[in-house]
Amino acid sequence: MALETEGNNRLLQDVLARPGNETCADCGNPEPDWASLTLGVFVCQACSLLHRSIPHISRVKSIQDTWDASEVELMAAMGNSAAKAKYEQKVPAFYYRPTHTDCKLLREQWIRAKYERNEFEFIEKQEPYSAGYREGFLWKRGRDNGQFFSRKFVLSEREGALKYFNKQDARDPKAVMKIETLNATFQPAKIGNPCGLQITYLKDNSTRNIFVYHNDAKEMVDWFNAIRAARFHYLQVAFPGAGDEELVPKLTRNFMKEGFMEKTGPKHTEGFKKRWFTMDDRRLMYFKDPLDAYARGEVFIGSKENSYTVLSGLPPTIQGYHWNHGITIVTPERKFLFACETEAEQRDWIAAFQRVINRPMRPQEYAVEAHFKHKP
Numbered sequence: 532m533a534l535e536t537e538g539n540n541r542l543l544q545d546v547l548a549r550p551g552n553e554t555c556a557d558c559g560n561p562e563p564d565w566a567s568l569t570l571g572v573f574v575c576q577a578c579s580l581l582h583r584s585i586p587h588i589s590r591v592k593s594i595q596d597t598w599d600a601s602e603v604e605l606m607a608a609m610g611n612s613a614a615k616a617k618y619e620q621k622v623p624a625f626y627y628r629p630t631h632t633d634c635k636l637l638r639e640q641w642i643r644a645k646y647e648r649n650e651f652e653f654i655e656k657q658e659p660y661s662a663g664y665r666e667g668f669l670w671k672r673g674r675d676n677g678q679f680f681s682r683k684f685v686l687s688e689r690e691g692a693l694k695y696f697n698k699q700d701a702r703d704p705k706a707v708m709k710i711e712t713l714n715a716t717f718q719p720a721k722i723g724n725p726c727g728l729q730i731t732y733l734k735d736n737s738t739r740n741i742f743v744y745h746n747d748a749k750e751m752v753d754w755f756n757a758i759r760a761a762r763f764h765y766l767q768v769a770f771p772g773a774g775d776e777e778l779v780p781k782l783t784r785n786f787m788k789e790g791f792m793e794k795t796g797p798k799h800t801e802g803f804k805k806r807w808f809t810m811d812d813r814r815l816m817y818f819k820d821p822l823d824a825y826a827r828g829e830v831f832i833g834s835k836e837n838s839y840t841v842l843s844g845l846p847p848t849i850q851g852y853h854w855n856h857g858i859t860i861v862t863p864e865r866k867f868l869f870a871c872e873t874e875a876e877q878r879d880w881i882a883a884f885q886r887v888i889n890r891p892m893r894p895q896e897y898a899v900e901a902h903f904k905h906k907p
Contacts, residue, residue: 539598546603547573547594551612557581557642560631564594568602570618570646571609577631581639588646618645621654623661624775625763625782626756634717636725640752660756663688663764667750671695672722672742674824679744684754688761693730695741706741708732710765714811715758716785718742721821726751730758731811736902738816740824759783786811788883789821793854793870803852803870810883813896815860830860830867831903832884834892838863841884843877845870860884 546552547563555563556572565579566572567589574582574591582589592602622628629637644650650657659665665686670679683696685704693713694704712733719727724744728751731738745751759782766778787810793803794817806817806827813833816826833839838861845857845868854870856877871877892900 539600539603542600542603543594543598543606546607546610549610549612551615552610554611555631556611556614557645558629558631558633558638565591566594566606567591568605570614571606572611572614573606575631578638578642581635581642584639585643585647617652618649619651621657622651623657623760624779625759626660627759627783634719634725636719636748637717637752637755640748643749644752659753660760663761665754665757667745667754669695669743669745669754672822677822682743684743686754686757686761688764691765693732693758693761706739708739708741710761711769713758713762715755715783717755721789728755738811738814738826738829740822742822755783784812787886788880790876790880791872792817792858792876792880793852795849795851795868797865799846799849799866799868801851803854803868805853808869808880810880810887813887813892813899829903830862831900832860832887833862833896833900834890835888836891837900839888841881841888843881858884 555575557578560575563573671682730741815830842859852870856871860867
């Protein structure tokens, strides 16, 4: 019996070594150590926990457990590549495929969409985010008091905008967000809700934040993918020669880094004030509170070819800071001075700035730089 078990587990390792099985079937994490016996896929531990939430669809087992011959045969007959060909056969180009670094909500809904709802085997099931029009109610955070209110949202590709209305019967929207500058990123920790989504758009070349959630996880992810679909179709028209691989990374983006730093004003004589900073591509924004609707100021971070540099530390004459780990950003106009609480934070911020500065500017970014308002 022991020899038979040992032989089965050795055969399982052979199956695991096949191409496609070396990463998690759902999030791409390397070296999966769990398997779904009912679906025939190898998954990581984090995704195995999500599979447990659909026990009627998926029964998981650790690679380290004792396996019998029939179970190994089942895994050999399917495997990650065959499962992908079945369950992901019609995933739209714009649909967000989460990785192991994404929030639980995105990973769980991706797993449910594939195996429970079979959304990528039957195109008609994709209507909620593929139709080019979506309307419904979301809980939106009030700008002044921090409370969430139910607001009607309408996304229309034909109008090129996402709108929301303060009153149910209102004719005119409270805000019109052009699809051209729209972004959405899940922020469950910041918003304090597992379905929390941060929507940003440009208004008069300044960033505006809207924080929303829905109590139904599928609804929230459908909204997110509907926004991605609208962005995808907008970019297809704006850049007719571009292929999917060029457009998909531009649909939505996560912020490069966020967190508290201290900053001083343009004269460098004012005391340092603690602010929440968000690095969104080449825009460094700072807020009094992480959930503020508008930034107190924005700094454009160009490239090294255009005389932008980042330095560790502050000039020796500077005073008034409480945190000791300084950063100096040199732009063609002036120096921006920041201080971090820890050396690790300083290192992470410098790395984020360096990534942007090392990247040459695209033609359209020169126009952004020219219009940019450096706010004190």
